[in-house]
Amino acid sequence: MADSSLLSSELKLAGRLDARFFALLEAIDNTGSINRAARTAGYSYKGAWLLLENAANLANQPLIETATGGKGGGGTRLTPVAVDLLGVWRKLRTNNQHFLREQDAWLNQLPALAGLLRRIAMKTTARNQFVGTIDAIDKGPVTTQVSVTIAGGQQIVATMTTSAANRLKLAVGKEAIALIKSSAVVLVVDFAGYLLSARNQFAGTISRLERGAVSSLVVLTLPGGVNLTASVTNDAVDALALAVGQQATAVFKAYSVMVAVAAA
Structure with missing residues (x-):
């Protein structure tokens, strides 16, 4: 599926035979070599053999046949059952992609929900x-x-x-x-009569404080229920005696704010 899709899925057969396993079978079918196939599928030579042997034990029949020397030279090929298994995988993968495209098109007909899902999907x-x-x-x-x-x-x-x-x-x-990084947010508990040049200043109440080894995450709840998180050193937490229920103001520069919009 394309990166803009709202849906994704991990297709597996029997709960364990996944895309990587079938990439290995496909590579064996194309190259006739476990060594080359393992590199193609991202396995070590030993790891590829272990995977194939384990699958063969569960299937109760071999998935590959190897030959050494001879008139046609040595090599590895898939057994008929492995060929059938690979064919089934290809068909299921095509059907699955078709299903996802259909459902993605349906979701895009619900603009409010589609927009919500895209916002959540941004990493x-x-x-x-x-x-x-x-x-x-x-x-x-x-x-x-x-x-x-x-x-x-x-x-x-x-x-x-x-x-x-x-x-x-x-x-x-x-x-x-x-978007604002928590490290860009400064908490002020007492302005002492001074005004700050930072464009964004939001007063609220500390609702959560998670102390780490070096720094703490301090969550400030603003009017309306919006939560804003600041990353504060433990020394600063102790010096300001920050605590849940305390009033504070979150301050951050306009240059610290990134803006994201949906691609046209």
Whole structure:
């Protein structure tokens, strides 16, 4: 399936014969050599033999035949039962891909659900990911400022190069995901009368604190129920006496916000 598909599946026969096993059989069929087939399928020579022997024991009949020397030279070929097994796999794989394409097309007819699944499918190390709607774009000759309103009503502001904004084809009203690494979030418990230049500042309540060997993950719940996570050194946690139920403000620069939009 294509990378844009909403569905995937791992096809197996008998709960253990998977794509890699059949890639080995296919390679043996194509090369006539276990050694070359093992390299093609990503096995060691010993690992390929162990797999084939184990499968043959379970099938109660051999899957390969080997010959040494002779008029036609040595080599390895699949037994008739292995050929049949490989044929069944190819047919099932084709049917499975056809089924997935049909179901993917059906899901894409449900735009709200399809959008939700695509957002969940995005894989990134950024701990903070908020879906929202672009409500303002301030485009300059070099940089562009984008405001994204998220579910809790907060407006997250991102700054990017104007060339990046053009490449993303940003527009007011378009759905977007704001991503912020937890290490980019600073927690403030007392401003002491000072104002900070950081564009994004969100007050909330510490709802969870997970202490690690060196640093802690501190979860701040904002009004509306949105959770924002900061990575804080244990020394800072102790110095500020951070605790669940304490009020704090999450602060991060607009340059620390990445914006993702669905590909056209």
